[in-house]
Amino acid sequence: MQVALVGVSGYSGMVLYRLLKQHPNVDHINLYGHSDAQPMPLKTLVPMYQKETALVRPFVAATVMAENDVCLFATSAGVTKTLALPLLQADFPVIDLSGDFRLKQPAQYEQWYHQPAAPQAALMKASYGLADLNVDLTAYVANPGCYATATLLGLAPLVQQHLIDPTSIIVDAKSGVSGAGKKLAPTSHFVAVNDNLQLYKLNQHQHIPEIMQQLQAWWSAVPALEFTTTLIPVTRGIMSSIYATAAAETTTAQVLAAFEQTYADSPFVTVLPTGMPDLKQVIGTNNCALGVNYNPVTHKIMVVSVIDNLMKGAAGQAIQNLNQLFQLPITAGLPTLPVFP
Amino acid sequence: MQVALVGVSGYSGMVLYRLLKQHPNVDHINLYGHSDAQPMPLKTLVPMYQKETALVRPFVAATVMAENDVCLFATSAGVTKTLALPLLQADFPVIDLSGDFRLKQPAQYEQWYHQPAAPQAALMKASYGLADLNVDLTAYVANPGCYATATLLGLAPLVQQHLIDPTSIIVDAKSGVSGAGKKLAPTSHFVAVNDNLQLYKLNQHQHIPEIMQQLQAWWSAVPALEFTTTLIPVTRGIMSSIYATAAAETTTAQVLAAFEQTYADSPFVTVLPTGMPDLKQVIGTNNCALGVNYNPVTHKIMVVSVIDNLMKGAAGQAIQNLNQLFQLPITAGLPTLPVFP
Amino acid sequence: MQVALVGVSGYSGMVLYRLLKQHPNVDHINLYGHSDAQPMPLKTLVPMYQKETALVRPFVAATVMAENDVCLFATSAGVTKTLALPLLQADFPVIDLSGDFRLKQPAQYEQWYHQPAAPQAALMKASYGLADLNVDLTAYVANPGCYATATLLGLAPLVQQHLIDPTSIIVDAKSGVSGAGKKLAPTSHFVAVNDNLQLYKLNQHQHIPEIMQQLQAWWSAVPALEFTTTLIPVTRGIMSSIYATAAAETTTAQVLAAFEQTYADSPFVTVLPTGMPDLKQVIGTNNCALGVNYNPVTHKIMVVSVIDNLMKGAAGQAIQNLNQLFQLPITAGLPTLPVFP
Amino acid sequence: MQVALVGVSGYSGMVLYRLLKQHPNVDHINLYGHSDAQPMPLKTLVPMYQKETALVRPFVAATVMAENDVCLFATSAGVTKTLALPLLQADFPVIDLSGDFRLKQPAQYEQWYHQPAAPQAALMKASYGLADLNVDLTAYVANPGCYATATLLGLAPLVQQHLIDPTSIIVDAKSGVSGAGKKLAPTSHFVAVNDNLQLYKLNQHQHIPEIMQQLQAWWSAVPALEFTTTLIPVTRGIMSSIYATAAAETTTAQVLAAFEQTYADSPFVTVLPTGMPDLKQVIGTNNCALGVNYNPVTHKIMVVSVIDNLMKGAAGQAIQNLNQLFQLPITAGLPTLPVFP
Incomplete structure (x- = not known):
């Protein structure tokens, strides 16, 4: 399985990257930035990942779909809306950690996020991935807020x-x-x-x-x-x-x-x-x-x-939705014992 | 003004000691332990107070009343009940930081504190010193919980x-x-x-x-x-x-x-x-x-x-009650600017 | 591979348990307490492990050796010394997280640990498992201090x-x-x-x-x-x-x-x-x-x-030594990306 | 005693303000901003000081000297240099918490602070106020770094x-x-x-x-x-x-x-x-x-x-230098019992 990850340098993106790296069904992770910047080594963006050799490349929707089986967006509300739209329209599998496609009513989005909403038709295609209760997912999964x-x-x-x-x-x-x-x-x-x-x-x-x-x-x-x-x-x-x-x-x-x-x-x-x-x-x-x-x-x-x-509030639930969407074992790649102390 | 402080080594006792030391109307602080132990230098009990020369002496009710104008108890619930009773019965001014005399019904005390209550008559003599709202105080002030x-x-x-x-x-x-x-x-x-x-x-x-x-x-x-x-x-x-x-x-x-x-x-x-x-x-x-x-x-x-x-939840409110009881300026010895950062 | 873990309820023991659970070469973990207490459910000892069904059984050296391929001790200095001796004498593979077999001179141990040392001959059989530098291990590995x-x-x-x-x-x-x-x-x-x-x-x-x-x-x-x-x-x-x-x-x-x-x-x-x-x-x-x-x-x-x-200072290095001792891939079961943030 | 305080909104300035308010020899604190901004209520600049009625006025050297007996600068390195120079030249008493007048060699200042130094003659007039050891102070006291x-x-x-x-x-x-x-x-x-x-x-x-x-x-x-x-x-x-x-x-x-x-x-x-x-x-x-x-x-x-x-590393030592400079009791206004816990 080839997985695209957009926005690796934020907190959720970093956690997603770590989870995907140890996921038994993930063969390769392709990293994309959310701008049209030049390709950049992951370790330059995230100095803590000194020994990683991956490259972060600019996001191009067609390339992302061609190279991957699924795309995970760890980008901010507002940014995802634009980047993910072509994938949604192509019914390409997406797990979206932002709030851009969670609300069904554009007016609600605009009231609470103080910016224009995605088109209503697009909003209706997304499913709300509250993973422990909602199991009927569409190709575009809006991962719930924490x-x-x-x-x-x-x-x-x-x-x-x-x-x-x-x-x-x-x-x-x-x-x-x-x-x-x-x-x-x-x-x-x-x-x-x-x-x-x-x-x-x-x-x-x-x-x-x-x-x-x-x-x-x-x-x-x-x-x-x-x-x-x-x-x-x-x-x-x-x-x-x-x-x-x-x-x-x-x-x-x-x-x-x-x-x-x-x-x-x-x-x-x-x-x-x-x-x-x-x-x-x-x-x-x-x-x-x-x-x-x-x-x-x-x-x-x-x-x-x-x-x-x-984890459950972002990257973990995203993996759980990924497992659900692709009918993998529901616990694949997901820790259940606490990191304690 | 001569002030007795019983129980200086707990958190509230330490804060009380510091407040009393800088109180403009307090001439001297006499320290008493709540047991019949030997006299002991304060700096032995509280090593952080290296330069203090005060002595902590055993609590003897008659001596405490003879040597002081008021007695502050920073002892635990259960302990205060016994120590303070002679002072209460003598109508000697007391500020009590414990919960022993806050409740009017002995049964209530016994239900919530899981131990015998002070006598009902004693409970009735105490006033509940919620200092910013209750200004009519009796000689025995039960300082509220935090x-x-x-x-x-x-x-x-x-x-x-x-x-x-x-x-x-x-x-x-x-x-x-x-x-x-x-x-x-x-x-x-x-x-x-x-x-x-x-x-x-x-x-x-x-x-x-x-x-x-x-x-x-x-x-x-x-x-x-x-x-x-x-x-x-x-x-x-x-x-x-x-x-x-x-x-x-x-x-x-x-x-x-x-x-x-x-x-x-x-x-x-x-x-x-x-x-x-x-x-x-x-x-x-x-x-x-x-x-x-x-x-x-x-x-x-x-x-x-x-x-x-x-402070407001223990030692500070106790000083406020002290000021009220002795008709001192209400803000005497009490900081109102936060220790920030 | 069957792995014995002695002392799961301490901090190192908990971390070891979690690492062993996700180790690809570990088939089963047998848990032992360090006393002669009755068997007890893991979740009773470690309430945080609510969903675990494992049992912690009393430590009996012969049983431990019969049931397992290796034994990890997460018990305290002083305790391990006694429990582990029969295994050491039988050349049974052990990873010992305590300080009991790190020092070669009994007098040194007695000076710094304030208790009797293990026999000198036993101390000489143990190897000091500073895993990134010492790769020649004997069957008994003394895992270094943090x-x-x-x-x-x-x-x-x-x-x-x-x-x-x-x-x-x-x-x-x-x-x-x-x-x-x-x-x-x-x-x-x-x-x-x-x-x-x-x-x-x-x-x-x-x-x-x-x-x-x-x-x-x-x-x-x-x-x-x-x-x-x-x-x-x-x-x-x-x-x-x-x-x-x-x-x-x-x-x-x-x-x-x-x-x-x-x-x-x-x-x-x-x-x-x-x-x-x-x-x-x-x-x-x-x-x-x-x-x-x-x-x-x-x-x-x-x-x-x-x-x-x-991790590197206790449970992680123990797994690294386990991998080394059994010639498993050195990174098997060991995370290298930080849990950040 | 009338005291000027320049730069009340930083951490050191806030602590200085609190110490000056409770200093027995300070009659009034005049607050000055370090810019030519309009006068502003203290509580607007420092919302935590809700009940304070003081005003922060623009810094004008002549006014500051006319209205006060001493001026304390809690402004940053670089800023103080310019504001304080007229006071230094007039031999007006100053306690300066910045690093601008601590070093005697302009070249040193320029090497470590990466900006132009005050004139050498000005630097030589300042004394280094390491208060517990240096008691011979000139009118301009450079308060040491923490x-x-x-x-x-x-x-x-x-x-x-x-x-x-x-x-x-x-x-x-x-x-x-x-x-x-x-x-x-x-x-x-x-x-x-x-x-x-x-x-x-x-x-x-x-x-x-x-x-x-x-x-x-x-x-x-x-x-x-x-x-x-x-x-x-x-x-x-x-x-x-x-x-x-x-x-x-x-x-x-x-x-x-x-x-x-x-x-x-x-x-x-x-x-x-x-x-x-x-x-x-x-x-x-x-x-x-x-x-x-x-x-x-x-x-x-x-x-x-x-x-x-x-405190000792900034505002407290400044007060200690103030006490020394004006021959007040050395402990005036300075707490010696820790705020613990």
């Missing part, structure tokens, strides 16, 4: 089985700094992050509409969700702390049973029999770990969902 | 003015590791904390009953609150992220106005005109910073309340 | 080629907290480590004698080395900053050439053409990255050597 | 008393990220710093010449020093690990005695009777803590010197 993945996996049983008051969902999400990419900003300076917590994009995070789109696909009664994001002093990891009012008196055991049923066949989702997960138990893996609790005093269900934002 | 302080200051305007559905309160609180003291535990090992988030004491934190007791004093309609605690990889700092459903359609500006009114005269509470506070802006100070937001889509009010858990 | 590995790889070209004044070696080594294991201690509490640097075991670190033993094997003129260790607020990683006076006027290019020659054939050692390595470029890999500099003003050569203490 | 302060205080007894081979000095210095200021750079991004160590400016740090200038003033036989700098994942703190060959056989006790004698009268320097200092014991103070060790096997003396880079 916050969306953690939050949707934590909400799925509650929403699909109508276990909660659909107007009561509150998500207090926390993310490590790698989620924001390597762009320099005052908020990602070490002195600003270390020993600190910073809220950002309050009710304005661009993953909100893709969460809503999926929740409403599961249950149209969900009108909205309160979703806040706090930057924590860690490099990797997302925790979504989810609160909702139970639809009826229940127990932790009953809620747990619903989760176990939903994820019974998923090799990457762990429902903890007791307690709440910490980040460390998923870092370096493609796993999502879930803990649940029902508080009979407040009638609230709490779910804690943790993922590695660069 | 989580309780952050959470109550964030909820006060909403609850006192009935701005929210009283059944809808959810608090997602985060705390640095110093909040748990210096006791060794697997959860406070560096490798367990660094790059991680850990939930603990889910719906079982001993600050829940003191929060409820105060909320119900303000508005008896509040039946309960969902309160979760997450350990974050920072040394100091608490953030209480508070969510509640608005009682009626409102705006961020209206909510803000309620907060500004409540804290108009408080030199230690900052209501941000816009945005949400981060931890850094209060670390090293006796301040609480508050940010508020109303989300018209979900009808939720969000309040973010941050404090330094060892 | 500090020793980083320091020896950084010093080898200088010492082997007599490029320095042998009396002038100074090593200022820094290590992450995982190097000290998961035992609770005041110095590994988060509050003690975060935002701090702590020196420890000044001139008393037990890796000093194994470094000296190897240096003197290379060049008997080396009389001693100044070696200090500083604990840094990171989980993983060792940096050895090495200083020595050049034997004669030289240049950075000449020193670099010596390093490139020594490591020309090593897939795991990267000599940087320019600049100094940071920890991140080796974390998660079995690599050692080296940077060199000659300062013509001071006549000092500086070498910076970085490794992941749990 | 690395220089830690290193010189650690070397002073060894060099002044000729206890070492003057050609053998090696300094392995480590610094927190605040030392580099708040400018955005790839090396100060959280992801680059967290869990990492990064060397920088190898043998090129601009504090090297001021260290050499002072060492040679103490003992002309010192020809050079090896000085390396490593960025550590902490916000504040410098550790200088100093190595030198003893001039003659000695003992730790003898070396200690030399240090105790040198610093007998210094309220801000702590010589540890045993062990080595960690960063935490000086953070938040104007202290330097020193530990010493003689290794009879290698004949090396090791000294570890720690300071808070923003």
